[in-house]
Amino acid sequence: MTLPVFKKHDPPAVLAPMAGITDAVFRSICVEHGCDFTYTEMVSAKGLKYGGKKTEALLAAADNEKPCAVQLFGSEPDIVADMIKRIADEYPGEIAMIDINMGCPMPKITSNGEGSALMLDEKRAAKLMYAAARATELPVSCKFRKGWDDGHVNAVEFAGIMEENGASLLTVHGRTREQLYHGEADRDIIRDVVRAVKIPVIGNGDVFSGESAKAMLDYTGCAGVMVARGARGNPFIFGEIRAALSNAPYTPPTDFERMSEAVRHAELFLEKKDPKLFPELRKHMAWYTKGMRGALDVRRAVNTAGSPEEMLGILRKFGDQLLTTGE
Numbered sequence: 670m671t672l673p674v675f676k677k678h679d680p681p682a683v684l685a686p687m688a689g690i691t692d693a694v695f696r697s698i699c700v701e702h703g704c705d706f707t708y709t710e711m712v713s714a715k716g717l718k719y720g721g722k723k724t725e726a727l728l729a730a731a732d733n734e735k736p737c738a739v740q741l742f743g744s745e746p747d748i749v750a751d752m753i754k755r756i757a758d759e760y761p762g763e764i765a766m767i768d769i770n771m772g773c774p775m776p777k778i779t780s781n782g783e784g785s786a787l788m789l790d791e792k793r794a795a796k797l798m799y800a801a802a803r804a805t806e807l808p809v810s811c812k813f814r815k816g817w818d819d820g821h822v823n824a825v826e827f828a829g830i831m832e833e834n835g836a837s838l839l840t841v842h843g844r845t846r847e848q849l850y851h852g853e854a855d856r857d858i859i860r861d862v863v864r865a866v867k868i869p870v871i872g873n874g875d876v877f878s879g880e881s882a883k884a885m886l887d888y889t890g891c892a893g894v895m896v897a898r899g900a901r902g903n904p905f906i907f908g909e910i911r912a913a914l915s916n917a918p919y920t921p922p923t924d925f926e927r928m929s930e931a932v933r934h935a936e937l938f939l940e941k942k943d944p945k946l947f948p949e950l951r952k953h954m955a956w957y958t959k960g961m962r963g964a965l966d967v968r969r970a971v972n973t974a975g976s977p978e979e980m981l982g983i984l985r986k987f988g989d990q991l992l993t994t995g996e
């Protein structure tokens with residue numbers, strides 16, 4: 670059961686929204702590697718309403734990912750519905766789906782009753798979905814967790830409430846809010862949600878390889894998998910998943926190939942974004958170089974580089990070294 674928005678493969682492998690990480694540059698690289706669908710980083714509905722330029726900038730999508738999902742967070746049904754209408758009008762043809770964040774665990778979000786706090790307030794969450802789904806012809810989905818904590822595991826009931834109120838698709842991360850990103854994601858709860866609703870469910874949590882994507886699909890019966898941390902510094906994971914799902918052989922990238930992709934990521938970033946933001950690249954470069962011989966030194970150099978040109982020079986040199994050592 671696949672929504673038409675997931676245009677490439679069935680079952681789809683999608684890139685999760687990750688604030689501060691999955692910008693349009695990284696998303697476009699993931700699409701090149703076979704990612705089937707992308708989401709913007711979470712965007713504050715209130716921030717949009719009150720005209721934050723930084724918030725507005727988060728809506729920009731790369732050409733190869735359009736149409737993609739816009740993920741909004743908020744707790745006030747009227748504001749969320751108004752912002753959905755606005756962005757659907759402003760970006761015709763660029764948005765395939767609106768996703769409402771009901772899983773973010775960060776205190777600065779939950780203290781406003783947003784993100785995963787909505788799992789503790791099912792009535793508000795229901796009103797929010799009802800208003801969102803009626804604000805647009807686009808499908809509206811929501812992304813939530815297993816529950817708030819071990820005493821409040823309500824993903825199955827919550828899924829039913831979202832479905833009743835107009836959600837077209839659900840994404841479930843198999844951890845509670847209290848767990849943040851610790852412990853193992855619970856596949857049983859994802860399977861239970863899949864069985865409880867008629868709409869498609871995307872399984873999320875601990876997909877770090879082709880094999881784990883296959884295990885998520887086989888065990889839970891979910892309609893697709895969502896990858897978050899497994900894609901950091903590793904857009905290749907989408908090719909790996911596709912190979913695993915079609916029983917095709919997969920050859921992992923060499924260190925040189927990974928580094929070439931890191932350099933390309935940095936170049937694209939500097940071309941598409943404000944080069945003054947180059948320190949944002951540091952974390953990506955640390956992820957790309959993880960486990961490579963000499964990575965510690967290159968990371969240190971990248972972290973102290975005073976300009977984008979210096980950073981690029983360090984990365985290119987490291988890539989060339991890997992080529993000569995055949996790694």
Ligand SMILES: Cc1cc2nc3c(=O)[nH]c(=O)nc-3n(C[C@H](O)[C@H](O)[C@H](O)COP(=O)(O)O)c2cc1C
Binds near residue numbers: 688690772812897898
């Ligand atoms: C740094 C970071 C930022 C995140 N930002 C978002 C976000 O903006 N919206 C959202 O729904 N989830 C966000 N998440 C949660 C992920 O989308 C995903 O649900 C979670 O990491 C579990 O998947 P994984 O085990 O594949 O990492 C974020 C996770 C991380 C680690």
